[in-house]
Amino acid sequence: MKKSYIYIVVLILVSALVLSGCSSTDTGEPSEESEDPERTFTLEELSEYDGKDGMDAYVAVDGVVYDFTELGRWMGGEHNGYQAGQDLTDEIKDVSPHGLSVLDRAPVVGTLEE
Numbered sequence: 001m002k003k004s005y006i007y008i009v010v011l012i013l014v015s016a017l018v019l020s021g022c023s024s025t026d027t028g029e030p031s032e033e034s035e036d037p038e039r040t041f042t043l044e045e046l047s048e049y050d051g052k053d054g055m056d057a058y059v060a061v062d063g064v065v066y067d068f069t070e071l072g073r074w075m076g077g078e079h080n081g082y083q084a085g086q087d088l089t090d091e092i093k094d095v096s097p098h099g100l101s102v103l104d105r106a107p108v109v110g111t112l113e114e
Contacts, residue, residue, distance in 0.1 A: 039110035041065050043087065046112065050085030051077015057084035058109060061092050066106035087112060 041058070046065060051057030056069040057077040068074040068084055077084035082091055093099060
C-alpha cells in the first residue's frame with residue numbers, strides 16, 4: 001500500500017510539472033512594455049532619460065543608445081561625475097577604465113539622430 005501511494009504522488013508531481021511547462025502565456029507578440037529597438041533619439045529627447053526622478057538612464061555611444069538603468073554603478077543616472085541622458089562616446093572610449101566593455105551589459109534601445 002505504501003509503495004502504491006508513493007507511485008501515485010510521484011505520478012501527480014510529474015504530471016503537474018509537465019502540464020505547467022506546456023502552459024505558456026507567451027503569444028509570440030511583442031509586449032507593450034518593450035521599447036522599440038529602432039527608436040531614434042535626438043540629443044534633446046535623450047536628455048530626458050537622465051536617470052533622475054524615476055526616469056531610465058540612457059547613454060549614447062557611437063550613435064547607439066544604451067539603457068544603463070540596471071547597471072549598478074549608474075544609480076540615479078550618475079557615475080563618476082558623468083550624467084546619463086547624453087552622448088558619452090568620448091568619455092567611455094577615452095576616459096573610462098572599462099572602455100566599451102560595459103556596453104555588453106546594457107540593452108540597446110535605439111540610435112542617436114545625427
